[in-house]
Amino acid sequence: MSSTITHAPKGLEGIVATTSSICYIDGEQGVLAYRGIDIHELADHSNFEETCYLLWNGKLPTNDELGKLKVQLASERKLDPAIISLLRNAPRQALPMDVLRTAVSALSFYDPEEKNNDHQANVNKAIRLTSQIAMIVAAYDRIRKGLEVVAPDPKLSHAANFLLMLTGKQPSSTAEKALDIALILHADHELNASTFAARVTAATLSDMHSAVTSAIGALKGPLHGGANEAVFRILESVDKSGSDPVDYIKGMLAQKKKVPGFGHRVYHTEDPRATHLRKMSQDLGQASGQIKWFQISQKIEKFVNADKKLNANVDFYSASTYHTLGIDVDLFTPIFAVSRVSGWTAHVIEQLDDNRLIRPRADYVGPAYPQHWTPPSQR
Numbered sequence: 001m002s003s004t005i006t007h008a009p010k011g012l013e014g015i016v017a018t019t020s021s022i023c024y025i026d027g028e029q030g031v032l033a034y035r036g037i038d039i040h041e042l043a044d045h046s047n048f049e050e051t052c053y054l055l056w057n058g059k060l061p062t063n064d065e066l067g068k069l070k071v072q073l074a075s076e077r078k079l080d081p082a083i084i085s086l087l088r089n090a091p092r093q094a095l096p097m098d099v100l101r102t103a104v105s106a107l108s109f110y111d112p113e114e115k116n117n118d119h120q121a122n123v124n125k126a127i128r129l130t131s132q133i134a135m136i137v138a139a140y141d142r143i144r145k146g147l148e149v150v151a152p153d154p155k156l157s158h159a160a161n162f163l164l165m166l167t168g169k170q171p172s173s174t175a176e177k178a179l180d181i182a183l184i185l186h187a188d189h190e191l192n193a194s195t196f197a198a199r200v201t202a203a204t205l206s207d208m209h210s211a212v213t214s215a216i217g218a219l220k221g222p223l224h225g226g227a228n229e230a231v232f233r234i235l236e237s238v239d240k241s242g243s244d245p246v247d248y249i250k251g252m253l254a255q256k257k258k259v260p261g262f263g264h265r266v267y268h269t270e271d272p273r274a275t276h277l278r279k280m281s282q283d284l285g286q287a288s289g290q291i292k293w294f295q296i297s298q299k300i301e302k303f304v305n306a307d308k309k310l311n312a313n314v315d316f317y318s319a320s321t322y323h324t325l326g327i328d329v330d331l332f333t334p335i336f337a338v339s340r341v342s343g344w345t346a347h348v349i350e351q352l353d354d355n356r357l358i359r360p361r362a363d364y365v366g367p368a369y370p371q372h373w374t375p376p377s378q379r
Contacts, residue, residue: 008363013265017358018199022055022346023190030269034188035059043276048158048183048339049073055188055346056126069127074154076131077161079139080110083132084149087140096140096334097225101216103136104129108209117207119353125208126345133341134158137334138165159183162338167326174287175325178280182321185273185314186336188343190266194218194225195340195347202348203358215344216337225333230260231319232329235296245299253307261316262304270311277317284324293320 008015024033032039035054042051053061053069061069083103090099108114111128113121139149142165150165159180163171171179189195198215202208219225238248252259264271278301285291297320301312322332 008360017191017196017360018351020190020347020350021058022343022350023188025190025266027264027266027268030267030272032189032272039185039272040275042184043181046184048180048187048342051184051187052126052130052342055342056123056349070157072127073131073158074152076128077135077152077154079132079135082110083107083136084139087136087143090140090144092144094144095220096137096330097216097220097337099140100133100136100334100337101213101220103140104133104209104216105213107132108207111209114207114209117205117352119349122208122345122349122352126342126349129208129212129345130158130341134162134338135165137331137338138162141166141328141331142168163325166331172287174284178284178321179325181276181280182318182335183339185276186318186339188340188346192224193221195344198344199347199351200358202351203355205352205355208345208348211348212341212344215340219333219337219340225336227260227313227315228319228322228332228336229329231297231316232323232332234260234300235293235320235323236329238296238300239292245296246303249300249303259300259304259308259310261319262308262310262312264311264313267311267313271313273314274312274317277314277321278312281317281320281324284321288324290324293323296320 022035024036025031034042034051035058037054037060042054046054049070050061050066052073053066083106086103086106087099090102107129111125113124135152142149147168150168152161152165153170156164156170157176157180160171160176163169163175163179191199194215197218198211201211201214222230234248234252237243238245241248249259278298281294281297282291285294294317297317301316304310305312319332322335323329327335
């Protein structure tokens with residue numbers, strides 16, 4: 001082996017792969033910040049549109065800049081009829097994540113700047129993709145249920161539009177605010193698997209749509225985007241069986257099963273996103289009369305924290321939050337993409353603004369060199 005190759009740990013844990021000015025994480029202190037602004041400040045005071053502007057442009061917008069972005073997002077809430085036809089022709093049993101991945105790839109055919117990879121074109125694509133991905137997720141869910149696609153309302157926020165397009169009803173202010181905060185919390189998280197996949201694709205000088213399609217493919221995996229689905233399956237099983245939540249989890253642990261929604265490779269304290277999602281789950285539960293999902297979650301969290309010294313992560317309380325918003329469990333991961341597209345595209349823009357091909361090496365552990373080819377008769 002060449003002495004110039006650094007032997008990386010499995011999964012590249014702890015390896016710094018690039019420089020970035022987008023997302024700051026301090027796992028020891030439980031800090032997550034976008035462009036240096038703490039996630040708690042953004043969740044308390046910002047909105048998703050403003051957070052998108054911050055991620056894409058590196059600063060908070062003025063009132064005029066934010067107003068312009070909202071107008072742009074509204075004007076891009078449209079899908080070519082061919083994309084709607086694609087959604088209608090997808091098998092009804094197709095997973096929403098698979099449909100989303102395919103539809104995003106197809107969006108490039110109809111993007112007016114598809115062949116342009118400069119900075120402003122990529123910002124424009126980021127705006128389009130953010131509007132269009134939300135529309136695709138909502139439209140496909142209605143199509144597969146035999147319902148009419150709902151047109152967006154240009155007067156509503158991104159979060160309110162998504163709920164409108166999904167349910168056909170204008171959401172309550174509580175529901176709108178809850179989803180808006182959830183979108184902020186999920187918008188970016190440094191070099192997670194899907195973001196790294198997007199940057200690797202972009203680094204080949206491929207296009208924005210290809211990079212986001214790569215990201216969606218990575219997000220689909222249960223070790224990345226699917227954990228909140230697994231969390232809700234547990235909550236649902238506890239509720240249907242009438243089991244005590246703690247006894248149910250003890251049974252899982254006795255069978256050596258992992259309890260999803262706990263622990264994080266980066267954070268050694270509470271995931272700062274979980275802090276907000278816990279409160280959102282409680283508030284939504286109380287407002288909707290479905291407090292049981294929060295109560296089951298809280299009992300599980302207290303037990304796992306005491307017994308295994310593990311903290312809830314972003315996925316744990318997002319499960320009960322999304323369910324209380326009336327969102328089907330197989331849409332939990334697509335909704336992650338509805339938010340994370342803002343971060344993916346910010347990273348693609350940053351990568352292409354100062355690009356170098358991402359081409360790591362592998363630590364070879366196969367048969368010692370040299371081995372030799374032998375004829376079939378001698379094998």
